[in-house]
Amino acid sequence: TSSSVSFTNGKGYAVAIDGDNNGNVGFVGGIQTSTVNIALVEKVGVGTGNQWNLVSNPFSTYIAINDNAKNASSATGSVLYKNAVGTDVLGYVSGEDSVFLWNGTNGWHTITNSSAATFAAPGQAFFVSAADGSDNSNFVFYESMQTTINGMNTTQLDDGISGDIMSEDRAELFINLTQSESNYNTEIYFLENMSDGMDATYDGAIFGLDNSELKIYTRTIQEDQGINLAVQALNFTEMWDKI
Numbered sequence: 441t442s443s444s445v446s447f448t449n450g451k452g453y454a455v456a457i458d459g460d461n462n463g464n465v466g467f468v469g470g471i472q473t474s475t476v477n478i479a480l481v482e483k484v485g486v487g488t489g490n491q492w493n494l495v496s497n498p499f500s501t502y503i504a505i506n507d508n509a510k511n512a513s514s515a516t517g518s519v520l521y522k523n524a525v526g527t528d529v530l531g532y533v534s535g536e537d538s539v540f541l542w543n544g545t546n547g548w549h550t551i552t553n554s555s556a557a558t559f560a561a562p563g564q565a566f567f568v569s570a571a572d573g574s575d576n577s578n579f580v581f582y583e584s585m586q587t588t589i590n591g592m593n594t595t596q597l598d599d600g601i602s603g604d605i606m607s608e609d610r611a612e613l614f615i616n617l618t619q620s621e622s623n624y625n626t627e628i629y630f631l632e633n634m635s636d637g638m639d640a641t642y643d644g645a646i647f648g649l650d651n652s653e654l655k656i657y658t659r660t661i662q663e664d665q666g667i668n669l670a671v672q673a674l675n676f677t678e679m680w681d682k683i
Contacts, residue, residue, distance in 0.1 A: 452494030514591030535645030
């Protein structure tokens with residue numbers, strides 16, 4: 441409907457059209473030029489709630505989500521490093537120290553440090569999982585995460601919807617499952633210094649709010665914690681030895 445809303449910087453919003461009526465959504469305001477903090481809620485909603493928070497890129501530039509994006513651009517920091525390593529406010533359970541992006545059609549994309557370089561476009565929102573015991577802890581969007589297209593080492597952008605950036609010294613195996621209009625895949629990356637157990641910020645769980653019965657996932661080879669993984673990282677040197 442016709443209305444105006446004051447948005448909170450860094451908070452994610454969903455917008456739907458009014459029935460069959462197309463329309464424009466306008467964003468008015470100043471350019472964000474400083475660090476933005478957004479408090480994560482450990483239990484969103486009524487009753488027991490859940491750990492999922494929708495946040496969004498507050499800058500008018502792309503930002504690096506993972507370290508591969510940082511290394512492929514002029515950014516000097518990444519969303520995952522700053523919020524899952526530098527100050528750990530992500531991951532209610534193992535594998536949720538990740539970023540969860542809508543893929544543009546019918547599913548969710550788990551982004552970890554194993555994933556190809558992935559950026560969030562200006563204003564793009566994504567889900568994160570608040571760490572257990574971290575209620576009202578700040579998720580931070582730092583200026584150091586910003587990069588321009590000219591500052592990227594490649595013009596091939598991956599915002600979780602399209603594109604792929606491949607670096608050397610890594611191997612990838614994607615397994616896809618399609619049924620009717622549903623399309624799901626699980627991703628296995630062979631990287632240096634990874635283990636057969638859970639590797640923080642490199643192994644990523646399937647999105648917990650995806651209620652579809654159609655899922656495809658892997659489990660860790662050792663020390664299985666019962667976490668269904670959308671992304672699993674294994675050691676590059678042992679690529680031919682894994683079952």
